[in-house]
Amino acid sequence: MAKIQPGLERISQLLRGVHFPWQSIHVAGTNGKGTICHYASSLISKKKSKLTSGAFTSPHLIDRWDCIKINNNPVDESIFRKIEQHYLDLNLKEGINASPFEILTATAFTIFNEERVRLAVVEVGMGGKLDATNILNNQAVCVIAKIARDHEGFLGNTLNDIALHKAGILRKNVPYLISPQNETNVKHVITEYGDQIGAIKTDNTVLPRSFYTSPGWQHASNQLRSMQQTNLLLAAVATIKAYESLTLRFTPTALTEDLYKISSPVNHSALNPGRLEEIKVQPVFGDPNGINTSKIKGRRIMVDGAHNPDAAKFLADHVNSVQRRKKRGEKRKTVIKPPRNGWRVTWVLAMTEGKDAEQYLSILLQPGDSVITTTFGPVDGMPWVKPMDPKKLLKIAQAVHPAITGMAMPRDGVLRALCAAKFLADPQGSIVLTGSLYLVGDFHRELRPRRAQDYMTAPEYEEDRKRFKAMLQTEEKRVRALFGNPHAQPSTQDSTIEESPFTPNTSPDLEQVDVDSEEQDPRQLERERWSNMQAELATIDNTLDAIAEEELNVLKKWAPQKDESRKEEEEKEKNGVEEKETSDEDEEHGKEQNESNEIEETDEQDMLTIQNEQAKQAESFHSPEMLEGLTMLDEKEPPKTHTTHEGDQGPVTRHQGLPEQLKMGNERT
Template sequence: MIQPGLERIGLLLKDVTFPWKAIHVAGTNGKGSICHYAATLLRRRSIRIGHFTSPHLINRWDGIAINDKAVDEVAFKRVEKHFTDMSLRENINASSFEILTATAFTMFNKANIDIGVVEVGMGGTLDATNILNNQAISVIAKIAKDHEGFLGNTLTEIARHKAGILRPNVPYIVNPMNEWNVHDVIDEYAKEIGAGPRLVGDTPKLRENLYSLPDWRRFAQDLRPFQRDNAVLAIIAVKEALKSADKQTIRDDTIVDELNKKRIQKPGRFQFMHVQPVFKSPDDLGRFIIVDGAHNPDAASALHDFMYKERYRERHRRKQLERELAPREGWPVTWVLAMTEGKDAWKYLSAILKPGDTVITTSFGPVDGMPWVKSMDPSALLQTALSAQEGITGFAMPLPGAVRAVCAAKYLTSIHSQIVLTGSLYFVGDLHRELQGRNRYDYWKLKRNIQDQKTFMKMHREERERAERFLSGRDIDLSDRQDTSTPLEAAGGSEASSVMQKNVKIQAEIEALEKEMDLLTVQELELLNSDRSSSEASTQDQAEEGTSTTPQEAGENQHTGSQSSNRYMNAPDSAGDPFPTSVDEPSPFEQEFKKLAGRRREPQVEGEERGILSLPGERMKGDHPRNRNPNVHPQSAGTMNRRPTFLLEKKKRESL
């Protein structure tokens, strides 16, 4: 459990000194990004740097880095064991985070670093990292409500905790986007202890030497406003730390080059990520997902702004998918969510959800070194989402797993929309752990992955069936369903043989129906073409025989024939309708054909856009150019080649 206080960490590090200078960063949102920018600017210089951040993403030692490389696992566990044994031997009862902090600082000492970038775990005053007494600068990022049970229920109470990292005669800087009362609390505390001076990010010198540079303007245009604030805070912190450590400062005209040259997207922070076991290649449906560890309402608002107002709509506007403009509020989003127990899920979800969105809730696994962290129940989280925003749909996953949830999301997401995995950094860590060694672009081509591929193919079948049941509108409570295996996999012994025979028979009948449908389509087109040829021949004969036809009548006939041809060939008119109206009364056959295509197109196009009919390695019928009828307009070819739902529904129900 969490035990705020400095007594235990003080006993662990009672004989340890800190010869290096520290950039100490506290705050609710953005402190991880500030540390990332600062470490980026410091690396590859003629100094040794350490970087300590929490929580870890995959393994406990990932959050401790020396010169941008995670520390060795064996060395980490050796130092960690020393402090664990010490805590037991001397009855210190240190928490896992306190042991982790002591391990990080000791490894920094052993590595002889010059500057350490240290992220506060929670709060500030009573956080284990506040044992530091060697700060070069204290940085306070954006403050919002979080961990209210430990830090207080108001921003001023939380700000007082964060201000606890300030030190006498040590400069500090505060994110300018904080509330005015937050600034007042921090400045008042700084005055009490004699901290300072307070630095600012907008100075005439920086404005002249950095912000006026074209490179900086181009760099800043790619960032959200809060990201620019974090970058500026990191720049000020690095300059002050280098000066405090008696090292050569970084030149303003090289800052952007350093950030661009070595900038690597911080995992779990607005991260664009390919998930090869789910999408098989960057060109497949979805291409990538967005991963963000936002876990409080303030971070959720930033994520909402990121998704709906700039980057997301611009991406679709640039690609002009199907020549459509993005809706005013952006395309609907499929949210894959897992949250920690105790978080204000209603406020969080209210900040990100919009009508039309889809929500898939799941859970994350146990957190290494933090047994007190529990995942919220997926069903309860789903109910909270449904109450937080009207007009959304979704279901709770009966089985845990980040990749499985993303797989389910694939089959519920249209080609226009985006999948976003968020709610907790622990959930983001689960995704990265599950993809270790699997997220290669050639994952589905490597023979050594055959067994693993079979596992994922089974998962794809299960989640595709779940999505089909959900989209079919059947009265099934998916959140309570525990058995996700297919009927054949669930059957055993002699039952398996009978089930297989039944499925083979049903599949043969389905294929026969498809062949009949294809044949009927060809016959229909031949019949329509022959009717058109006969009509043209009759018109030509009339002209040769000298029949009396006025110019107006000839023009009307020509116009009617053109419209009929367009209708027969499914060529869209200017409005994009594949069945434009004609001055002629359509025949019963034409009316039935329009009904058939409408039924086939309306429910099934939505499902097909959502990827329900295709698995990795499969190709949808009619998808290859050689399978398309050359007499059909390309925009209508997909409609004519798709499986007729009204013919196959009975067979599918029997197979299930």
Template sequence: MIQPGLERISLLLKGVPLRWKSIHVAGTNGKGSICGYMAAMLRQKQIKTGLFTSPHLMDRWDCICIDQKPVEKRLFDEVEQYFLSVNRKRNIQASEFEILTATAFKIFTEERVEFGIVEVGMGGELDATNVLQNQIISVIGKIGLDHQQYLGTTLEEIAKHKAGILRRGVRYIVNPRNSPRVLHVIDEYAKSIGAGPRIDVEADRVKKTLYSTTEWLEGTHNLAQFQKENAAIALNAVMDALITIGEHSVQDLKLVKVLSEDSRVPGRVERKSINMVFGEQRIILDGAHNEDAAIELSSFLDEGRRGEWSNNLHRQVMRKVGEAQQRAVLFGNRLKTKPITWILAMSAGRDPRTFLSHLLAPGDSVVTVEFGPVEGMPWVKPQPSSELLRAAKDVEPSIIAIDRGTDTLRALYTAKHLLPEDGFVVVTGSLYLVGDVSRLARDLMNPGQHSIVESDGMAAKKASREISQEIDEQRRRLDEEESEAVELLKLDHPSGTEATALHPSTEILDFKHGNTQEELFGNKPSNVMLDGEDGEYHTRVVEPAWLDTPLPPATNGGQQAT
């Protein structure tokens, strides 16, 4: 149960010295990555560092690390039992997260860490981690709408909660990509309590001395833009933290190694091998669970994996053409993308349609599932996978979507069967699902315990046939719907002109004598090509520069396209 407030955690930690310097990190998205980058940098400096993030990924104790390695279960159990006893004897009625936070802080003291990097659980001001009074720097990442029932329904309200981690006389960093009104709320709060000054991670001197160096450029070369921003925040925070122990140089950080290898955060755009299921092909695990995180994940995939036609571009084009053309494009699956097979789960109460609208594209496929019980967090429940399936079909009608209920292993095998030769698999929607898949990958090192991969192979073959039949049936239905869409498109051209789609193996959509380029897209300079022999007009990649300008009406059954 979530119980905001600092009274109980204060009682738990009464008499427990915190002999380490804390770096406190809040934010809606990116705070886990910022923490991971900082831990890797400090380890490179050979400074003993504790790291506390939440929730755990595979095991309850893996959220507490010393020098980037999870603490031993024995140590975790021993310290946790101490606080469970204190909680019982003093009748504190502390929550599971408060017990966990106290456990992390005491372990940091016992292990004699120099720095403790602490990620806020939720919000900031009333979060259990905010009991800390040993901060040397405060960090606030990107702020978005999340946990509104606890933090408020506006960015300003949420920002005020996050700003609660600031301390008088302690410098702080805020992600500069936050909206001006968020930055204003945080800076005003800082001024009211005497916190600061704020460190400007985009100052000219920083750009010249850090971001223009060969080491930084090479280290961040393969990072998505949001990852570069988080890495920059982490580096500036580490530089400031090092000053408190007399270190004034980061020349020995080896940023290329740190940013490309050492700081990979499990469950955040993580590439994972599950050889038992996918062979040599690695899948992507990402714990994105809200709209802002979906946008960042989509950006990452568009930059490196989607191909020429981005997801955002597709959505803009759909707004520019008529309904009949939309249906033909949707069911054509001809856009020049690398199709993604999504394995999805979400927590109850979240908005799947908004989340998925930033991710799904024609040609994709979806497998929905429900994550299992979360150890230590009994209040967390999954969204019914059937509801998630309906939401996915609402967002992208042309996809193949299959519900696997609570069977995560079968979901993986279904994704394998759905996976086209040029596609890839992404597991997302919940860090709890990412944890389930990560544990499953570990368990599959001993395959005999799972019925779908029994040693005699019979169950696996039967399951494989069933999955293939189910997918084939969905593809048949989609083919029928595509044919219906083409027939509707014919009816929307009163002159009797013909409009058809090319063979499914083709990557472009073909309107025979349907619309001229001017009628469908307007006479705009672009990479849209509606030309061909014998009146066959082929829609190819669209240049995005003109997409936000209004277009002339297109023929659409007598209605104007919107």
């Protein structure tokens, strides 16, 4: 079967004589197009119009057929395989030499016909103009998401060339939307092409201003970051325009109710797996003894399919402003504030061969972070997709930031890599799995049979739990051997390595990092230096908070006493004036002056008292070591009390009116 071959000849032969009675929301772009499709599909499926809807996105996440959905649910496997086999036979019989993606596209569109779909959301595979999905002639609306450099070998080396390919999905007299996240020259290229063919440029003015003050949108804008807000807004407008094309009504009021549900953290992860997805991994981070099984215990990890520099910027922005800055602990007394530079992150990474790993990693990594490089297995239907060698990827990471700690996992096995990450990560730090959607797919495939609520206790999972226990022990031993015990994390219940398929004596997976001990020592020393510095700064921050709280308590205690003293003096002054009304004006003025002096003297005495109390409090908090730490703190910048998110359009602000970053081209660019 052929590899990637842009062009419409083969898909035209596969679908010869096939018509498309349904209409489509056609979405192209580099980053965000999948998210827009998931949002739009969810909005359509939540409507009560009994409209049968479809969705076709790529690549698939777990199974090949889960990229085709009917009413937002994966198509039945038997239906998929029946229609796919028809096109596999046709391809072989007529010698079409179609690619796997072209077979998949023909299968999806035929399933939509069979299921009597009225509206389908279709994601472009690559580019737009020559993509197999562009065989469609039934677009209700087209959407161009954020465009960045990717697939340059097929689409061109400049953003303008890539933008022109994406604009190829536009149609005459069909409305289209452009993401405001795009650069000005990109929007200009798309708009110019749209004008040439007679496409209708539209924007978010179809939404009334009351939409932006509705509870649904306010909730969505608070839950989602800038780029995701934009993607959700694009999906909402595209859905409204598609309903207009079908002569159906989609009211903004009903829309805001759906936005509220879609943008909640739980639903967002469910609707957008692999996109800022936070998830618990029971086998790795759960309770090894099956205790507290009423809820899934254990730390969450973040899973994101960012695979190019532009997507890495969005992921890094979220990690740096949220994950690194999170306070840890559940109760007020046990809350731990992040150190000044934020918590360190442990990255579990795999990338496709040919990607710009150096630029990608330079965006994500920070000094002191940890990296575990791994790989992914064969991609179903895409035999030409190969993962980058983990050892090569690790060397690139170490070249980008020599201060990082890293190790390579030469064979595929995402959960094994997470076992190592458990012991390499800071207790308070985050673990982020990223670099490829194929890695995300492997993760979900490995985790899927182990997500049962009773996984930690049910007898049928006992053998699997034993394997994971042995795997955890093996990876703990390896991390300790390579890096010592940098975070003093508690080990597993039984530190003896069990004989199992995962032990060093039987598993070739245990070949590890091609780094000798002499090369490892400087990085370990640098890591320990960072750890000590961040711990010291965290201690100083907590001490300053305690000092401020004590001083505030003293001031609160002193303030009422001072008020009563003033009242007594004022009462005496009032009585004195009433008793001596016959005194002359000069004598009365003299008494008032004396009383004023007495009050000032009282104030001075009160201030001396509070200063003495503060000095006593300071003695209890300011040990010589602490004074030295406070001196260090004074020489540095003051701690930030908030973070500013820099989006593609500059700092993001929130207000009740139309958000500036969400205006979608009311003016021509």
